[in-house]
Amino acid sequence: MSKNRVNSVDSADPAAPDLTLRGVQVFRGWLDAADQAALVEDLRNVAQAAPLFSPMTPYGKPMRVRMTSAGRKGWVSDRRGYRYADRHPGGGDWPPIPKRVLDIWHGITGLDRMPDCCLINYYDAGARMGLHQDRDEADFAWPVVSVSLGDDGLFRVGNLTRGGTTESLWLSSGDVVVMGGAARLIYHGIDRIRPGSSTLLPQGGRINLTLRVVD
Numbered sequence: 001m002s003k004n005r006v007n008s009v010d011s012a013d014p015a016a017p018d019l020t021l022r023g024v025q026v027f028r029g030w031l032d033a034a035d036q037a038a039l040v041e042d043l044r045n046v047a048q049a050a051p052l053f054s055p056m057t058p059y060g061k062p063m064r065v066r067m068t069s070a071g072r073k074g075w076v077s078d079r080r081g082y083r084y085a086d087r088h089p090g091g092g093d094w095p096p097i098p099k100r101v102l103d104i105w106h107g108i109t110g111l112d113r114m115p116d117c118c119l120i121n122y123y124d125a126g127a128r129m130g131l132h133q134d135r136d137e138a139d140f141a142w143p144v145v146s147v148s149l150g151d152d153g154l155f156r157v158g159n160l161t162r163g164g165t166t167e168s169l170w171l172s173s174g175d176v177v178v179m180g181g182a183a184r185l186i187y188h189g190i191d192r193i194r195p196g197s198s199t200l201l202p203q204g205g206r207i208n209l210t211l212r213v214v215d
């Protein structure tokens with residue numbers, strides 16, 4: 001079972017986060033080691049059908065984080081800009097979102113509406129993701145759910161506009177983060193990973209899944 005809460009058996013109430021940072025809810029250890037390993041297997045299958053690629057920023061510089069997606073929509077970036085697309089850049093359909101991933105979404109949000117996109121980010125030892133907002137989706141009333149796997153990542157949370165103070169915390173393998181309500185449009189990023197901090201991925205690195213309702 002994925003829930004490590006004492007009362008996970010007896011309630012339909014939404015789970016309580018271990019920590020809330022500027023409205024971003026952090027559920028530590030939501031996935032146990034067996035869940036994490038099974039999830040990685042599912043993601044290997046996704047990446048076999050829809051290979052990881054290095055998105056080109058609109059400024060012409062490739063992103064260091066490699067990405068792919070599962071679901072009806074996938075996130076792409078090229079000189080035309082950032083957007084959701086019906087197809088992988090190589091031309092094929094995006095694979096379906098693995099059931100195990102949809103179960104995490106439902107288990108943590110309680111929502112019956114399933115996400116349209118599971119964006120898969122892969123960070124190697126030197127990868128980072130600068131502060132940004134996620135605003136390519138049609139309706140910001142839906143939350144975004146993030147799942148961390150593999151090496152620890154230093155997550156930074158800012159404000160609803162660029163600038164101002166920020167706060168950081170390390171996300172570890174098995175942690176799940178929910179961005180809903182006012183936190184949905186908060187600036188956030190990953191400063192760096194901590195190579196060698198997890199043995200989940202034989203080659204090391206960090207995988208982050210973000211689950212999104214797109215339209």
Ligand code: MD3
Pocket residue numbers: 024119121129134144146153177179183184185186187188189190208210
């Ligand atoms: C806060 N990914 O894919 S996940 C992204 O770890 C992204 O790969 C980071 O930012 C990663 O867009 C951070 C946590 C996260 C995701 C989406 C958010 C935090 C968020 C949307 C709104 C606010």
Ligand code: FE
Pocket residue numbers: 132133134188
């Ligand atoms: Fe983001």
